[in-house]
Amino acid sequence: xxxxxxxxxxxxxxxxxxxxxxxxxxxxxxxxxxxxxxxxxxxxxxxxxxxxxxxxxxxxxxxxxxxxxxxxxxxxxxxxxxxxxxxxxxxxxxxxxxxxxxxxxxxxxxxxxxxxxxxxxxxxxxxxxxxxxxxxxxxxxxxxxxxxxxxxxxxxxxxxxxxxxxxxxxxxxxxxxxxxxxxxxxxxxxxxxxxxxxxxxxxxxxxxxxxxxxxxxxxxxxxxxxxxxxxxxxxxxxxxxxxxxxxxxxxx
Numbered sequence: 001x002x003x004x005x006x007x008x009x010x011x012x013x014x015x016x017x018x019x020x021x022x023x024x025x026x027x028x029x030x031x032x033x034x035x036x037x038x039x040x041x042x043x044x045x046x047x048x049x050x051x052x053x054x055x056x057x058x059x060x061x062x063x064x065x066x067x068x069x070x071x072x073x074x075x076x077x078x079x080x081x082x083x084x085x086x087x088x089x090x091x092x093x094x095x096x097x098x099x100x101x102x103x104x105x106x107x108x109x110x111x112x113x114x115x116x117x118x119x120x121x122x123x124x125x126x127x128x129x130x131x132x133x134x135x136x137x138x139x140x141x142x143x144x145x146x147x148x149x150x151x152x153x154x155x156x157x158x159x160x161x162x163x164x165x166x167x168x169x170x171x172x173x174x175x176x177x178x179x180x181x182x183x184x185x186x187x188x189x190x191x192x193x194x195x196x197x198x199x200x201x202x203x204x205x206x207x208x209x210x211x212x213x214x215x216x217x218x219x220x221x222x223x224x225x226x227x228x229x230x231x232x233x234x235x236x237x238x239x240x241x242x243x244x245x246x247x248x249x250x251x252x
Contacts, residue, residue: 001038002207003181010172011043014156018050018124023150025157027132027166030174033208036160039174040128043158050126050156051119057134066094066103068139069112072129079118080111087111094138105138109145116146117153124154133163144169176205189214 001008007028014024028036044052053072061067077095080088091111093100119125132140147157148168165171177185182205186196191214199217203209 001035001042002185003177004035004039004042007035007039007172007174008042011039011158012046014158015043015046015048015050015126018126018154018156019048021152021154023153023155025147025150025169026159027169027171028158028160028174029162029165029171031162031206033206034174034176035207036162036174037130038207039172040130040158040160043126043128047126050124051122052126052128053119054128055130057129057131059134062134062136064136065138066096066108066136066142068129068135069108069142070095070139072127072139072143073112073115076115076119079115082118083111083114087114091115094142105141105145108138109142112142113146113149113153116155120154125156127155127157129157129159132159132161132166176203177207177210178205181205182210185210186214191217 010026014026017024028039030036040054044054053075055068055072057068058071061071073095077097080091080097083091087107087110089098089100090103090107092098094103094108094111116125116127129135129143132143135143143157143159144166147159150157159166159169176182179200182200182203185207186199189196189199191199195214195217199210199213203213
């Protein structure tokens with residue numbers, strides 16, 4: 001990965017700790033296109049013998065209580081029978097597996113922690129959750145509750161978000177690539193010097209923009225002074241709009 005040696009080393013250290021029998025959590029936060037998913041790909045690629053549980057937040061389910069939790073835990077729900085009864089009942093109620101109503105948030109969070117610990121009894125576990133800002137609030141709170149209480153379960157939880165700061169957890173804040181890394185990423189693009197200069201200026205070190213803008217530009221879809229037509233690039237550029245404009249450091 002271009003220009004992300006520091007970030008990948010943080011992830012590698014976390015995985016090493018899990019292999020040694022410890023646990024830990026990490027929040028990766030940054031704007032659209034900045035490379036959050038690529039770092040999860042790196043974590044999955046370096047997982048080795050770790051059992052990887054990976055899910056992505058779904059925008060259409062943000063208003064469905066515990067939908068995100070169900071998405072993550074569905075493959076291991078057969079192990080809920082091993083949980084302490086109060087936690088099992090609360091978790092099953094939250095996930096619609098029983099007729100009980102009004103699941104206690106504390107017991108649900110403890111149930112998540114206990115269930116993941118049970119999964120890790122069969123071998124160390126790596127949970128990767130992309131786009132946590134699209135998780136419903138109940139699921140996010142339960143997962144963060146569990147993440148703050150990880151100790152020696154041989155479990156790592158890595159979460160990406162473009163949203164608010166998630167208190168109580170180590171955070172890796174991503175910014176744009178520096179000028180050298182941005183230029184290296186753009187090196188293989190077939191662009192004129194003027195086009196290369198414009199891409200570097202417009203992308204502001206955003207890796208997705210550096211990858212996609214050259215293709216958009218060569219197809220004649222880029223409008224100077226306007227937004228590219230690519231949906232993903234539009235999200236990138238919208239995220240760079242500052243309601244209180246101030247001078248920004250360029251990446252070239």
